[in-house]
Amino acid sequence: MIRNFLKERIGITPGELKDKIDEKVPTALAREFFFALGGIPMICFFIQFVTGLILGAYYMNYSGELANGLSATYISIRNITYEFPVLNYIRGVHQLGANIMIVSLFLHMLRVFFTESYRRPRELIWVCGMLLFFTTLGLGFTGYALVGDQLSYWATQVGTNIAAATPVIGPFIKRLMLGGTEINLYTMPRFFLLHVMILPLLVLTPLIMAHLLLAREHGISYTGRTEKSYYSLVPNHIFNEYKILWVLVFSFVAIVYFFPPTLGEPANPFLTPEHIKPEWYFFPMFHFLKLVPFQVGILSTMGIFAVMTLWPFIQTIMEMFIPLNVVRIIAFTCGTILMVVCMLFTVLEALV
Amino acid sequence: MENKSEEKGITRRGFFQRILVGFGLIISAGATGAIASQLLKSLMPSGWFGEPYVYRKVYAAPITEINQVGASIIFEDKANNRKAILINNGGNIQAFSLVCTHLGCQVFWEKERGKFLCPCHTAVFAADGSVESGPPEKSLDQYPVEIKDGLVYISFREPTWQPEQYFRGEGL
């Protein structure tokens, strides 16, 4: 009955739909941690989406004074954190979800890089992945800016000034982001819009779809250790991801129970606190910028990002002139050096 | 039998059609560009190339407070977003912005050492605003100072775009 109803109206029955979506997934995705990592950022994104919607129902993006010298932004986050029931859990899970999303992206990228899964014909999957990574960093930055405490304010100030140092278009980008030459009342609405609408819906979601469709088109390049075998996407793999979702949700809630979110002093444009630091995932770049002259730092960071994004193509070009083995060694060395340097800078910055 | 040249080359009709389509494309590209640029412009309240700055002269302190060589006063007007330091550098009264020229943090004035320190990336500026160490490349911004009838005025360099004024509810 229902099947006929659907068939007649939308042209497809649930069974046919299942056959259409279903595909064979290497068992490794269920067995080996490093191969299961691609799904975790997506699950985190789902968690971010749900918690973000709820936060958005209480968040106010007016950074002008509301009462007692405090901004509406700050008061709204204070209420979320300390006044209303459940909302501090929502906020804590949103913060943790952002961090775990980035950690799992890092690990997923490492897995893909060191198994060389980005090689032809999968170059565009890698490019999409890099763009996803940058977008997620952008979400972290714009989200942090929404809080309205001291660290949030000064991270925004420093971050937008770094953007302003981009050659040629930098100052324009900064004014576009801030809605003026300095942080002003129109800055928060823009960051809010970026954080809840432009980056997640207009950028991240289409990128995820492209990433998944391309990955599906080419299949997962499996180079793991276990025997090569497959299981089905619908329902087995989806059910697996569903289980991971619940494991994540429960562990997030448990962690937030012991480490509830906090809120610092309200933003004060006239006083920079002694120890300002960006979120940990910006540490490598932040530390690098301290070590070299500013313009050099900005240009080389952008250069490194470009090389990383286009690496599969660069490697293909190198392979035309250099024997494959040598190219592999170069790729592994570059990747390892970058990884070690990033970890080192992160530790150094954390210790300062 | 049709003319053979029609198959290979361009007929007169086809030629005009192409020109027409070409024109159409150019005009619609122009229109799209014009609308897109207006949309983008609507997002730039301070203008394409940054807004012009204006100088606003503000009374800061009586001269007696800053008469001695080495004296300094921090002037702060939160409501109008104005902050500067007045320093008597060897009899010469100067006013500096406290915004670090590196990435915009607020520098601290260390009176005992006579230096400005930036907490963000540990820059040090001398009392005359010049960079002593750290990442900044420019000296601290200096504001013109005027002394009239024993009163010190600072001319703040400010953006013309001050959205606060639209939120004060005046004249509603």
Ligand code: HEM
């Ligand atoms: C997908 C990736 C996302 C990431 C990585 C992310 C990251 C962040 C971060 C780091 C913060 C600052 C948290 C804090 O210190 O309190 C934040 C805040 C916020 N986010 Fe997200 N977010 C994401 C998605 C979303 C979505 C989809 C929405 C809404 C639809 C949203 C709504 C909010 C709101 C309202 C805040 C301010 C409240 C608060 O700080 O607790 N976020 N986000």
Ligand code: FES
């Ligand atoms: S902002 Fe002052 S040293 Fe970087």
